[in-house]
Amino acid sequence: PTLDTAWTVRWIRRSAEVLAANRAALNTLDREIGDGDHGENMDRGFQAILPKLDALPDETTPGAVLKLVATTLISTVGGAAGPLYGTAFLKASGAVGDAEWVDAAALVSLLAAARDGIVLRGKADEGDKTMIDAWTPAVNAALSAQAAGTGVDVVLLAAADAAARGAQATEPLVARKGRASYLGERAIGHRDPGSQSTSLLLRAAFDVLATA
Amino acid sequence: PTLDTAWTVRWIRRSAEVLAANRAALNTLDREIGDGDHGENMDRGFQAILPKLDALPDETTPGAVLKLVATTLISTVGGAAGPLYGTAFLKASGAVGDAEWVDAAALVSLLAAARDGIVLRGKADEGDKTMIDAWTPAVNAALSAQAAGTGVDVVLLAAADAAARGAQATEPLVARKGRASYLGERAIGHRDPGSQSTSLLLRAAFDVLATA
Amino acid sequence: MKKLINDPKNVVNDAVAGFEAAHGDIVRISHDPVYIVRNDAPVQGKVGIVSGGGSGHEPLHGGFVGYGMLDAAVPGAVFTSPTPDPILAATQAVDGGAGVLHIVKNYTGDVLNFETAADLASAEGIDVRAVIINDDVAVKDSLYTAGRRGVAGTVLVEKITGAAAERGDDLDAVVTVAEKVNSRVRTMGVALTPCVVPHAGEPSFVLADDEIEIGIGIHGEPGRERIKLEPADAIVDRLLGPILEDLPFVSGDEVLLFVNGMGGTPQIELYIVFRRAAEVLKEKGITVTRSLVGNYTTSLEMAGTSISVLKLDDELTGLWDAPVQTAALRWGR
Amino acid sequence: MKKLINDPKNVVNDAVAGFEAAHGDIVRISHDPVYIVRNDAPVQGKVGIVSGGGSGHEPLHGGFVGYGMLDAAVPGAVFTSPTPDPILAATQAVDGGAGVLHIVKNYTGDVLNFETAADLASAEGIDVRAVIINDDVAVKDSLYTAGRRGVAGTVLVEKITGAAAERGDDLDAVVTVAEKVNSRVRTMGVALTPCVVPHAGEPSFVLADDEIEIGIGIHGEPGRERIKLEPADAIVDRLLGPILEDLPFVSGDEVLLFVNGMGGTPQIELYIVFRRAAEVLKEKGITVTRSLVGNYTTSLEMAGTSISVLKLDDELTGLWDAPVQTAALRWGR
Ligand SMILES: Nc1ncnc2c1ncn2[C@@H]1O[C@H](COP(=O)(O)OP(=O)(O)O)[C@@H](O)[C@H]1O
Ligand SMILES: Nc1ncnc2c1ncn2[C@@H]1O[C@H](COP(=O)(O)OP(=O)(O)O)[C@@H](O)[C@H]1O
Ligand SMILES: [Mg+2]
Ligand SMILES: [Mg+2]
Ligand SMILES: [Mg+2]
Ligand SMILES: [Mg+2]
Incomplete structure (x- = not known):
């Protein structure tokens, strides 16, 4: 399997589908410890990307697609998730440059750059109960898998699985960033919505590879 | 039995008790076709009279008691019921003048004067679904009973019974006065709260006679 | 029922006391009987404008007391017309010698209580007139009912009539303006x-x-x-x-x-x-x-x-x- | 859920259109991107004041655009910070050459989106500063959290800072006033x-x-x-x-x-x-x-x-x- 422009486009389309399907579920997670709009925000952003994907020139690169995603998210999502995911995709785009496809090493750089972008903007540490708690395990797992010499499919699967576990692992935490931080102990027992959307996005990245 | 000052005071005290007990019920009737405060209004007014009754001079007349009731109702009840009942008691007071007790003929005049006072202020006709629909049958029944030569007890009982029937008979009516008039057909099936409080007042007048 | 109140019986008194604490620059309060009056009342030579009615419609009417609008407002219990006493007292407090206009929403209770107060005020030599507001088109067949109700249009009547009084119109002219607004809203x-x-x-x-x-x-x-x-x-x-x-x-x-x-x-x-x-x-x-x-x-x-x-x-x-x-x-x- | 709305997706657009219809004497509206701006913006030589945030807090912020207060307000979706584009556009629209102050309530989303917009505006040569409002004492241990939230005190910051800008304070002085109010509320x-x-x-x-x-x-x-x-x-x-x-x-x-x-x-x-x-x-x-x-x-x-x-x-x-x-x-x- 190859992570080319077609994969990138499929990833984003599938993400839009999955976020639409999880709109209410993400809103509910956010309502419990935030302000109830995370599903709405993500869905609005990814729906806005779809027509732009259709209008992409034939000759384009994964990096260009990621940049389009970044600018669209920045200009349509708002809230905390907009700038954070926007920066993530912008840095990811920068990490892959003009390459026509992404190999396993580049994939790890892409994921790490995305995560670093979020940290740069949001200043969250691991354990603060934010999307970083999905991203960082994902980056680490991807790095281990790639270091073990596996292909992009195994790297992506490792990242997606780690993100899913990371999202789940936010449940017992007290939040120190984002709206949930106002809740103190009352955030315990609830999953961070951003970590859940991150898990959905990375799962979609693997799924469209498997089903290509 | 004699309708003297003691009876008048007992009547008003009993009325205060009965209205307090029926506060919620009258509010409910008024909520259905008005603004839900008739019980509150009547209770406030009659509670305000009680301390003043205690402070009455020893030498006083039924008319003076009725006048005290009138002025207290006017200055504490508000709403439609305040001026209407206030005027009723004021005119009733005028009808009995300085007499030390009220005979059957005077009782009929008292009731008729009260009713006329309400009509003077409120301009309601019979059948408009107001307290007049309790007062007018009461006055008519009292007149018939008195014309037949009965005593004050029978006259009062006839008035109370007729008022009760009159209140009940407001149920199928469409209202043409008061707040219920805004409802058109939707007032049908609901008893007019003011006719109900009139019925309670006239019943109390008889009851304290019977139990004296 | 969840409300930011203390005793339900004190809702109006507590709120009026709060209004006094917040707006002492604009109004004075009489606590017994309860009414809200413009700080500089009575304004000599100006027609006084008084309105009132049941509480629960705030800012109507107390929020509209001040320069260019009402001279006094008389709040009754919640949704219950005030009694004549405070209306009379407010009428006396704003009488600057040019007469007083009562702006009354068309509800039997308001009409009757203002009527009684007006009679009492007239008996004391104050020239009192009333305009009844009935702007609500929801009520059909108004000929055969208590008539149309006075609702939000009252605010417009109070503002415009208050301005007419402020510019020095006499009582007849102020009444004419109030009726004109009522007829056009x-x-x-x-x-x-x-x-x-x-x-x-x-x-x-x-x-x-x-x-x-x-x-x-x-x-x-x-x-x-x-x-x-x-x-x-x-x-x-x-x-x-x-x-x-x-x-x-x-x-x-x-x-x-x-x-x-x-x-x-x-x-x-x-x-x-x-x-x-x-x-x-x-x-x-x-x-x-x-x-x-x-x-x-x-x-x-x-x-x-x-x-x-x-x-x-x-x-x-x-x-x-x-x-x-x-x-x-x-x-x- | 019972609301006076049409399509939930159009709540903000419909309301802004209504605001425009009602207050055309005070504000102009940009519909794409959406922001509300003072009728006479940009006021030459005056520091421009921009605020914004999720909708649903009205009259905050649009209701405070006008002489002596905000030059522009940027409404996001309900309870969702606006994106940088309209913030940038509003910043440009109010820049009268004396710089622009962003008044931002302390929520991660607002802070980040205003930050991005400020970067973009600076890149275009506009002198932009931000003051973050965090008046809410309900949040404890603010050192270990996203910090205290910006809530109703924002209104007071906007009024007083707007007056400072209107009297001609320069950007530094306006920032100082805004920070002073925030520190005292x-x-x-x-x-x-x-x-x-x-x-x-x-x-x-x-x-x-x-x-x-x-x-x-x-x-x-x-x-x-x-x-x-x-x-x-x-x-x-x-x-x-x-x-x-x-x-x-x-x-x-x-x-x-x-x-x-x-x-x-x-x-x-x-x-x-x-x-x-x-x-x-x-x-x-x-x-x-x-x-x-x-x-x-x-x-x-x-x-x-x-x-x-x-x-x-x-x-x-x-x-x-x-x-x-x-x-x-x-x-x-
Ligand atoms: N400082 C931060 N760093 C990383 N992620 C953050 C930060 N603040 C918030 N988030 C993420 O953003 C998510 C909330 O996004 P969203 O609900 O769309 O925005 P908002 O909180 O403005 O309503 C949180 O669940 C969390 O994962
Ligand atoms: N014009 C009228 N003539 C006679 N009785 C009336 C008239 N208007 C209202 N009423 C009586 O007043 C009662 C309502 O009193 P109340 O609820 O205390 O006052 P309000 O209607 O001001 O809230 C009605 O049930 C009716 O019996
Ligand atoms: Mg949210
Ligand atoms: Mg009532
Ligand atoms: Mg009432
Ligand atoms: Mg939000």
């Missing part, structure tokens, strides 16, 4: 949820989750009809239709459009209502030259709105624009 | 009922019939603690205690007392709250010299209130009293 409202009178503790009526009440009164009295919830634009059309037909308002008219919140409706919804109302008026060739949007005649926490349309002319526009300085309406000073 | 709120975000269609949280949420945020974020309903006076004491301790406010201080409605609370209740708050301050020797009561920073139809106390000095009092002409706050012109 029409209102209709809708409720989405009921209100709860503190002493009652229960909703004034019950609406299903998908029902609204068209033509609601400001005391939670049921209205014209109960229908299923519709989009805001459709609801606006239902309210505006009877308003425009009634006067009627016609192409070429200049109007003041007033979208009033009933107390529990977010402001964002009031502007959604305003948008459609302005659009419909425009389609009909009616020009909105003045506007007012907000909670001005409320029914406690009821969710809902009313739309009022006032046909303007140069005189009314000028009086509307004249300076006013009250707790709830202020411009020009 | 403290707020805490309570919710009696939740609000319903239109696109969500469900209450933002659930409170039992006898429960209230102390320290509620303005997006329905849960607060400090959930307790049983108490009399208003006891609730006021719970809110005021942490406010007064925090600065701290002390005997001899002169303050502005601001009782804010969350959207669904009747005005009569706000005055009951004001009464007690003023009483407590008086007992402590703190003098209320200015006051504000009403729905100024709302959370849709939430029932509840917040209390803000601002420590005044001659400069702040003078700037508070300076003329302002906006849809929601107006005096002196």
Whole structure:
């Protein structure tokens, strides 16, 4: 399997589908410890990307697609998730440059750059109960898998699985960033919505590879 | 039995008790076709009279008691019921003048004067679904009973019974006065709260006679 | 029932005391009997303007006491007309020798209590006149009923009449202005949820989750009809239709459009209502030259709105624009 | 969910269109991207003041655009920070050559989006500064969290900072005033009922019939603690205690007392709250010299209130009293 422009486009389309399907579920997670709009925000952003994907020139690169995603998210999502995911995709785009496809090493750089972008903007540490708690395990797992010499499919699967576990692992935490931080102990027992959307996005990245 | 000052005071005290007990019920009737405060209004007014009754001079007349009731109702009840009942008691007071007790003929005049006072202020006709629909049958029944030569007890009982029937008979009516008039057909099936409080007042007048 | 109150019996007294603490620069308060009066009352030589009625419609009427509007407001118990005593006392307190106008919403209780107070005031030599406000087109067949109700249009009457008194009109002229405004304003409202009178503790009526009440009164009295919830634009059309037909308002008219919140409706919804109302008026060739949007005649926490349309002319526009300085309406000073 | 709306997706657009129709004398509207700007913007030589944030808090911020207050407001989706594009566009629209101040409530989303917009505006040569408002004392341990939230005190910052800009202060001086107000104002709120975000269609949280949420945020974020309903006076004491301790406010201080409605609370209740708050301050020797009561920073139809106390000095009092002409706050012109 190859992570080319077609994969990138499929990833984003599938993400839009999955976020639409999880709109209410993400809103509910956010309502419990935030302000109830995370599903709405993500869905609005990814729906806005779809027509732009259709209008992409034939000759384009994964990096260009990621940049389009970044600018669209920045200009349509708002809230905390907009700038954070926007920066993530912008840095990811920068990490892959003009390459026509992404190999396993580049994939790890892409994921790490995305995560670093979020940290740069949001200043969250691991354990603060934010999307970083999905991203960082994902980056680490991807790095281990790639270091073990596996292909992009195994790297992506490792990242997606780690993100899913990371999202789940936010449940017992007290939040120190984002709206949930106002809740103190009352955030315990609830999953961070951003970590859940991150898990959905990375799962979609693997799924469209498997089903290509 | 004699309708003297003691009876008048007992009547008003009993009325205060009965209205307090029926506060919620009258509010409910008024909520259905008005603004839900008739019980509150009547209770406030009659509670305000009680301390003043205690402070009455020893030498006083039924008319003076009725006048005290009138002025207290006017200055504490508000709403439609305040001026209407206030005027009723004021005119009733005028009808009995300085007499030390009220005979059957005077009782009929008292009731008729009260009713006329309400009509003077409120301009309601019979059948408009107001307290007049309790007062007018009461006055008519009292007149018939008195014309037949009965005593004050029978006259009062006839008035109370007729008022009760009159209140009940407001149920199928469409209202043409008061707040219920805004409802058109939707007032049908609901008893007019003011006719109900009139019925309670006239019943109390008889009851304290019977139990004296 | 969840309310920010202490004893239900003290709701009006506590609120009036709070009003005094907040707006001592504009008003004085009499606590027994209760009324709210302009700081500088009585203004010698000026017609005094007094309004009042049951509480629960705030800022009506206390929020409109001050320069250019009311001289005094008399709050009754919640949704219950005040008694004559405080009305009389307020009338005396604002009499500057040029007479006093009572602005009375058309409810039997208000009319009767103001009538009694006026009789008593006249007996003391004060020249008192009353104008009865009845702008609510929701009430049909008004000939055979207690007549149309006075609702949110009252605010417009109070503002414009207050300006006429402030510029020095005599009592006859002030009465004429008040009647003119009343004759040219029409209102209709809708409720989405009921209100709860503190002493009652229960909703004034019950609406299903998908029902609204068209033509609601400001005391939670049921209205014209109960229908299923519709989009805001459709609801606006239902309210505006009877308003425009009634006067009627016609192409070429200049109007003041007033979208009033009933107390529990977010402001964002009031502007959604305003948008459609302005659009419909425009389609009909009616020009909105003045506007007012907000909670001005409320029914406690009821969710809902009313739309009022006032046909303007140069005189009314000028009086509307004249300076006013009250707790709830202020411009020009 | 019963609301006066059309499509939930159009709530903000419809409302902004209504705002434009109602207040064309004060503001202009850009519809794409959406922002509300003072009619006479850019005012040459004056520092431009821009604020914004999620919708649903009306009149914050659009209702405060106009002479003496904001030059522009940028409304996001309901309870969602706006994106950088409209913030940038609004910043450009109000730049009169003296620089632009962003007044930002302290939420991650608002801070990040305004930051991005400021970067973009700086890149185009506009001198942009930001002041982050964080007046909410309900949030504890703010060192280890996203920090305290910006709530109703924002209104006071916007009014006073707007007056400083209007009198001709340069950007540094305007920033200093904004930071001064922010450092001297403290707020805490309570919710009696939740609000319903239109696109969500469900209450933002659930409170039992006898429960209230102390320290509620303005997006329905849960607060400090959930307790049983108490009399208003006891609730006021719970809110005021942490406010007064925090600065701290002390005997001899002169303050502005601001009782804010969350959207669904009747005005009569706000005055009951004001009464007690003023009483407590008086007992402590703190003098209320200015006051504000009403729905100024709302959370849709939430029932509840917040209390803000601002420590005044001659400069702040003078700037508070300076003329302002906006849809929601107006005096002196
Ligand atoms: N400082 C931060 N760093 C990283 N992620 C954050 C930060 N603040 C918030 N988030 C993420 O953003 C998510 C909330 O996004 P969203 O609900 O769309 O925005 P908002 O909080 O403005 O309503 C949280 O669940 C969390 O994962
Ligand atoms: N014009 C009228 N004539 C006679 N009785 C009237 C009239 N208007 C109202 N009423 C009576 O007053 C009662 C309502 O009283 P109340 O609820 O205390 O006052 P309000 O209607 O001002 O709230 C009605 O039930 C009716 O019997
Ligand atoms: Mg959120
Ligand atoms: Mg009633
Ligand atoms: Mg009443
Ligand atoms: Mg949000």
